[in-house]
Amino acid sequence: xxxDLDLPRGPALISGAGSLARLGPRLAGLLAPGAPLLLVxxxxxxxxxxxxxxxLAEAGLEVGRxxxxxxxxxxxxxDAAAQAxxxxxxxxxxxxxxxxxxxxxxLAACIAGDRRPAADYALAARPFPEAALPAVLIPTTxxxxxxxxxxxxxTLADGSKVWAWGEAMTARVALLDPELTVGLPAHLTAxxxxxxxxxxxxxxxxxxxxxxxxxxxxxxxxxxxxxxxxAVEAPGDLExxxxxxxxxWLAGQAIDACGTGIAHALGHALGALGHVHHGRAVGLALGVxxxxxxxxxxxxxRAVARALGLPGEAQWTPGQLAGAxxxxxxxxxxxxxxxxxxxxxxxxxxxxLLAATLRPENRAMLASNCRAYSEAELGxxxxxxxxx
Numbered sequence: 001x002x003x004d005l006d007l008p009r010g011p012a013l014i015s016g017a018g019s020l021a022r023l024g025p026r027l028a029g030l031l032a033p034g035a036p037l038l039l040v041x042x043x044x045x046x047x048x049x050x051x052x053x054x055x056l057a058e059a060g061l062e063v064g065r066x067x068x069x070x071x072x073x074x075x076x077x078x079d080a081a082a083q084a085x086x087x088x089x090x091x092x093x094x095x096x097x098x099x100x101x102x103x104x105x106x107l108a109a110c111i112a113g114d115r116r117p118a119a120d121y122a123l124a125a126r127p128f129p130e131a132a133l134p135a136v137l138i139p140t141t142x143x144x145x146x147x148x149x150x151x152x153x154x155t156l157a158d159g160s161k162v163w164a165w166g167e168a169m170t171a172r173v174a175l176l177d178p179e180l181t182v183g184l185p186a187h188l189t190a191x192x193x194x195x196x197x198x199x200x201x202x203x204x205x206x207x208x209x210x211x212x213x214x215x216x217x218x219x220x221x222x223x224x225x226x227x228x229x230x231a232v233e234a235p236g237d238l239e240x241x242x243x244x245x246x247x248x249w250l251a252g253q254a255i256d257a258c259g260t261g262i263a264h265a266l267g268h269a270l271g272a273l274g275h276v277h278h279g280r281a282v283g284l285a286l287g288v289x290x291x292x293x294x295x296x297x298x299x300x301x302r303a304v305a306r307a308l309g310l311p312g313e314a315q316w317t318p319g320q321l322a323g324a325x326x327x328x329x330x331x332x333x334x335x336x337x338x339x340x341x342x343x344x345x346x347x348x349x350x351x352x353l354l355a356a357t358l359r360p361e362n363r364a365m366l367a368s369n370c371r372a373y374s375e376a377e378l379g380x381x382x383x384x385x386x387x388x
Contacts (some may be wrong), residue, residue: 126171221307
């Protein structure tokens with residue numbers, strides 16, 4: 001059954017190898033001649049930022065740049081980007097990079113017309129101001145799907161990893177050019193690709209699932225299974241890179257429609273406390289919960305199993321699905337170690353991870369999961385995660 005939905009109007013989509021060349025003319029048609037733009041760019045992709053800036057300048061647009069951001073961006077960084085947009089008189093904000101850069105860009109675009117700090121919008125505590133700037137999002141990874149969602153993730157001063165949500169965060173334009181992802185290292189290609197896979201699996205199986213979210217989610221699972229190993233093994237393969245961009249986009253649409261689940265509750269806690277890369281954190285978290293989830297919602301997980309290439313009839317079992325998932329994780333080389341390599345000795349305890357998982361910002365994800373878990377069961381997942 002499909003619930004009553006207020007369906008968002010999605011971004012205009014520009015895609016395909018070499019599509020960056022079409023961005024400037026497209027924006028020149030949307031904005032006034034010579035309009036100022038703020039380019040919010042991950043500092044790790046500066047050569048790509050130079051290309052984007054040149055393409056926009058060639059279209060007659062005035063470009064300022066903001067690069068003072070990092071992975072797991074803070075509220076202070078979002079505030080600084082919003083102030084940069086105000087100071088530049090920006091008519092739009094362009095985000096370039098992974099999910100962190102895109103989240104900073106679209107949240108800054110939403111609050112630039114106000115003087116309230118980003119923290120005031122955490123957990124949808126208040127609506128965004130009406131004068132939001134249009135956002136143009138250009139991912140250089142294929143994982144978060146931030147370019148397709150109405151959500152941004154950021155960290156408060158107390159270390160809490162929180163989210164903001166609203167229709168105003170829908171991008172005006174998204175550009176998917178696989179050429180911009182070719183330089184992504186193999187370990188990040190794997191981690192961001194597994195992030196897209198977890199998005200898709202959780203959207204297709206959680207309590208909020210419905211056909212309008214499940215359809216893109218299952219297609220994303222199929223695309224990740226097909227293209228992620230190739231993207232890791234042959235980084236210059238534009239077909240594989242493009243397939244993964246489409247997977248991330250579809251998975252982003254799916255979580256925007258249906259949300260996530262336990263893997264994101266555990267993963268956000270792991271990221272907040274141990275600063276583990278988001279894709280890696282949610283990928284490891286789903287690994288410890290997938291078989292139990294599949295027992296609770298077998299029909300939904302049977303569809304996931306088929307999308308991963310397993311038989312979907314009576315011989316399918318939750319254990320087989322969990323095994324197929326782990327096999328893909330291992331094939332693409334996702335670092336599964338936390339104990340003795342991924343975290344410093346004593347940096348994180350099962351008790352601390354459990355407490356972080358149960359924080360208010362993670363409760364909605366736990367509630368959306370297809371199976372409710374007791375604190376004792378969640379504690380068991382935390383112990384298994386930290387023993388890996």
